[in-house]
Amino acid sequence: xxxxxxxxxxxxxxxxxxxxxxxxxxxxxxxxxxxxxxxxxxxxxxxxxxxxxxxxxxxxxxxxxxxxxxxxxxxxxxxxxxxxxxxxxxxxxxxxxxxxxxxxxxxxxxxxxxxxxxxxxxxxxxxxxxxxxxxxxxxxxxxxxxxxxxxxxxxxxxxxxxxxxxxxxxxxxxxxxxxxxxxxxxxxxxxxxxxxxxxxxxxxxxxxxxxxxxxxxxxxxxxxxxxxxxxxxxxxxxxxxxxxxxxxxxxxxxxxxxxxxxxxxxxxxxxx
Amino acid sequence: xxxxxxxxxxxxxxxxxxxxxxxxxxxxxxxxxxxxxxxxxxxxxxxxxxxxxxxxxxxxxxxxxxxxxxxxxxxxxxxxxxxxxxxxxxxxxxxxxxxxxxxxxxxxxxxxxxxxxxxxxxxxxxxxxxxxxxxxxxxxxxxxxxxxxxxxxxxxxxxxxxxxxxxxxxxxxxxxxxxxxxxxxxxxxxxxxxxxxxxxxxxxxxxxxxxxxxxxxxx
Numbered sequence: 352x353x354x355x356x357x358x359x360x361x362x363x364x365x366x367x368x369x370x371x372x373x374x375x376x377x378x379x380x381x382x383x384x385x386x387x388x389x390x391x392x393x394x395x396x397x398x399x400x401x402x403x404x405x406x407x408x409x410x411x412x413x414x415x416x417x418x419x420x421x422x423x424x425x426x427x428x429x430x431x432x433x434x435x436x437x438x439x440x441x442x443x444x445x446x447x448x449x450x451x452x453x454x455x456x457x458x459x460x461x462x463x464x465x466x467x468x469x470x471x472x473x474x475x476x477x478x479x480x481x482x483x484x485x486x487x488x489x490x491x492x493x494x495x496x497x498x499x500x501x502x503x504x505x506x507x508x509x510x511x512x513x514x515x516x517x518x519x520x521x522x523x524x525x526x527x528x529x530x531x532x533x534x535x536x537x538x539x540x541x542x543x544x545x546x547x548x549x550x551x552x553x554x555x556x557x558x559x560x561x562x563x564x565x566x567x568x569x570x571x572x573x574x575x576x577x578x579x580x581x582x583x584x585x586x587x588x589x590x591x592x593x594x595x596x597x598x599x600x601x602x603x604x605x606x607x608x609x610x611x612x613x614x615x616x617x618x619x620x621x622x623x
Numbered sequence: 624x625x626x627x628x629x630x631x632x633x634x635x636x637x638x639x640x641x642x643x644x645x646x647x648x649x650x651x652x653x654x655x656x657x658x659x660x661x662x663x664x665x666x667x668x669x670x671x672x673x674x675x676x677x678x679x680x681x682x683x684x685x686x687x688x689x690x691x692x693x694x695x696x697x698x699x700x701x702x703x704x705x706x707x708x709x710x711x712x713x714x715x716x717x718x719x720x721x722x723x724x725x726x727x728x729x730x731x732x733x734x735x736x737x738x739x740x741x742x743x744x745x746x747x748x749x750x751x752x753x754x755x756x757x758x759x760x761x762x763x764x765x766x767x768x769x770x771x772x773x774x775x776x777x778x779x780x781x782x783x784x785x786x787x788x789x790x791x792x793x794x795x796x797x798x799x800x801x802x803x804x805x806x807x808x809x810x811x812x813x814x815x816x817x818x819x820x821x822x823x824x825x826x827x828x829x830x831x832x833x834x835x836x837x838x839x840x841x842x
Contacts, residue, residue: 352759353798354750355776397825402757431653433778433823453648455823478682480753480780538753538780569755592756622757622776 355620356586357402357593358607359571360600363409364389364419364438372418374601387601390425396600397430399607402622404430405458405541405571405595408438409516415439420452427453435483435541441465446473450481458541460485461514464521464528467535474536482539483571484532487513488525488558489545497524498565500557510558517545525558526565533566540570541595547575549598554581559589571595578605579613586619627829630658635674635839639663640698640714642691650679650711653822657832659839667697675839676701678816680713684722684743684783685733687713695736702738707839708814709768715807715816716743716785724783738814739807741787748800753782758797758805758819760827766794766808767838768815768831775827777805777819784818813842 367373374387393404404426408419416439423436436449437458449457463469463484473482488510490502496509510525529540542562544555552575559572569592572585576596585591599605611621637659639647651661654677662669670676678698680687691698702708710718717735722743725733735743746752762773777797784803787793794815795806808815821828 353800354754354779355757355759357756427649428652431649431656431822431828432825451648455649480681480755539755567751569751569753592751 352620355402355622356591356614357571358400358582358610358621359403359405359593359595360392360396360401360607361405361407361573361595361597362389362392363407363597364415364422365409366415366418370414370418372422389422390429392601393426394429396607397432400611400622401432401607403433403435403593405435405437406454407458408436410438412439420449423449423452423454437483437485437541441469443469443472443476446477446482450477454481456481456483456539458483458485460487463532464512464514464523467531470532470535470537474538479536479538482537483541484529484537484539485541485543486525486529486532486562487517487543487545488555489513489517489520490555490558495522498526498561500561502557508557510561513545517548526561529562530565533568537568539568540566542570542572544574550575551577551598553577554585554589554591554594556585556589559585559591563590569593579610582610583614583617583619586614627826627833629656630833632658633660634658635836636660636662636672637836637839638669638673638676640676640678640691640694641665642687642694647679649822650677653829653832654836657829658836659832665694667694670697670701674842675707675709675835677835678708678710678714678717680711680715680717682713683724684713684716684735685725687717688725688733688735691717698736699738702736702809702814705811705813707835707842708738709835710816711822712781712818712820715818716783718807718809718814718816719743719785719787722783739785739787739792739809739816740789741785741792743783744786745783746799746803750800753780754799755780757824758799760795760797760805761802762795763793764791766806766812766815768808768817768834769795769806770834771830772827775830777817777821777824777827777831779805779819781818785816
């Protein structure tokens with residue numbers, strides 16, 4: 352069968368009112384809703400056949416980071432699959448600390464946009480395979496970009512990198528940035544769409560295809576997954592290597608098993 | 624998916640070689656779950672006392688061999704004595720003789736442990752490199768390390784793969800445009816390695832680690 356497409360549940364970790372780690376799921380990077388205990392959720396997904404985990408610390412605070420490292424440590428004790436951890440990683444020391452806690456890869460967004468050399472430094476010290484660059488892109492319909500595509504309505508569109516969880520634009524073309532990140536030593540790209548996040552209307556396929564066509568490192572497609580058919584679309588039309596989803600799994604709309612069975616029946620290679 | 628049951632007691636004492644590369648934590652946890660008591664050390668004296676030695680590895684061949692240089696003799700002596708030596712990922716590649724990865728002009732030659740004669744070559748396929756993710760194992764011949772894992776999936780991250788001189792050294796393969804060796808072993812059977820990370824390969828990986836621990840216990 353060869354290499355399979357990876358199905359990755361994403362777990363956004365925040366602190367609840369008691370300061371304990373909790374999983375929240377949001378819409379358009381906002382309106383977060385409590386969905387459970389991160390370690391319990393990870394164990395459940397591991398048993399259900401998750402291929403990998405992405406944990407994001409959405410507090411971006413010192414307390415959040417500490418809690419996150421405890422969560423990663425606890426999950427790594429139970430689940431023998433790759434763990435990617437992101438949120439607030441800005442320095443080589445942050446990378447090291449996160450890997451030491453049990454992460455196999457770190458996902459970096461703002462830290463790399465503000466200081467791209469961090470990618471080289473991380474890759475040189477820890478290997479490219481553990482440096483994941485997260486691209487939080489949003490659609491723009493003006494002419495300020497470098498690479499232009501057609502969106503689902505046939506309109507011309509380019510994709511802009513944002514930072515700080517989608518709150519700030521950068522003017523940087525996301526496809527150009529993806530290529531630069533790869534050249535600097537990123538081992539994987541984690542592509543989010545601010546427009547589609549939490550909508551369950553499907554991935555931003557033109558965005559995913561644009562990045563997949565531009566780079567040769569693996570691409571994790573994220574944001575907007577509403578069900579197995581969206582995963583099918585992003586694997587077959589954009590050729591993404593992995594599909595990430597949060598709310599459909601957290602709220603129990605679909606299980607990981609169901610999603611994999613759906614893909615398997617349609618000829619998409621998955622680990623069953 | 625099979626269910627992995629950890630053993631109730633320690634089956635074997637295993638040394639995890641610390642030569643300064645990579646995160647040894649997940650390999651330690653995996654081995655412990657498989658029934659090993661694990662000592663992380665770079666002290667060659669400890670090799671002799673252990674039931675088996677694990678050579679982990681994340682990173683580049685040259686750096687790996689240079690860092691492991693002081694341990695070369697202890698590792699080859701251990702292997703020559705017929706005792707279990709298990710290389711993981713880069714640790715497996717280091718069991719071979721050479722690697723294209725280390726061929727840089729002006730840097731001088733770097734030689735592997737030469738316990739499984741052959742070379743490590745870069746993927747030359749029309750696909751993404753590194754080969755990253757879960758791939759299916761095809762067991763090509765019997766060896767205790769691969770018992771019960773034919774057709775199961777393992778997690779790989781690598782750009783180079785082993786090409787042993789002796790085709791019989793290939794225990795299992797995976798398909799990435801070509802069938803490349805996923806598990807190799809020496810002729811005596813006591814030196815072996817996996818290109819994938821068993822400590823990251825879920826139940827299948829734990830099964831392989833358990834196979835290793837049981838093999839160590841029987842020695």
